[in-house]
Amino acid sequence: MLTKMTFFERFERDILSGAKTITLRDEAESHVEPGQILPVSTFEMDRWFCEIQIVDVTPVTLAELTDVHAEQENMTLAQLRNVIAEIYPGLEQLFMIRFSVLPQ
Numbered sequence: 330m331l332t333k334m335t336f337f338e339r340f341e342r343d344i345l346s347g348a349k350t351i352t353l354r355d356e357a358e359s360h361v362e363p364g365q366i367l368p369v370s371t372f373e374m375d376r377w378f379c380e381i382q383i384v385d386v387t388p389v390t391l392a393e394l395t396d397v398h399a400e401q402e403n404m405t406l407a408q409l410r411n412v413i414a415e416i417y418p419g420l421e422q423l424f425m426i427r428f429s430v431l432p433q
């Protein structure tokens with residue numbers, strides 16, 4: 330079970346504003362449960378910036394990604410595909426983790 334989550338610093342603003350409400354992770358980072366509360370830090374400096382509550386976790390393949398997923402990431406679908414290819418090169422099976430940011 331994951332006990333914390335990290336995001337690249339470039340996502341912080343969208344997470345805190347509520348523009349980014351999902352994160353697509355690999356199997357290793359999919360072990361969270363609905364209702365679970367997690368501290369969130371930046372990947373680069375491990376700086377805490379919020380807490381999130383997990384809404385649900387849904388498997389999704391790269392081919393199944395749509396504009397709706399992209400919108401929940403506050404990106405275009407092309408941008409989202411590029412980000413995923415950068416982070417998880419060659420990976421087809423992803424896990425969509427929906428979350429809400431808890432008030433600080």
Ligand SMILES: CC(=O)Nc1cc[nH]c(=O)n1
Pocket residue numbers: 335336337340351352353354372416
């Ligand atoms: C470290 C990090 O930010 N990892 C990821 C991976 C996929 N999506 C995402 O928002 N963040």
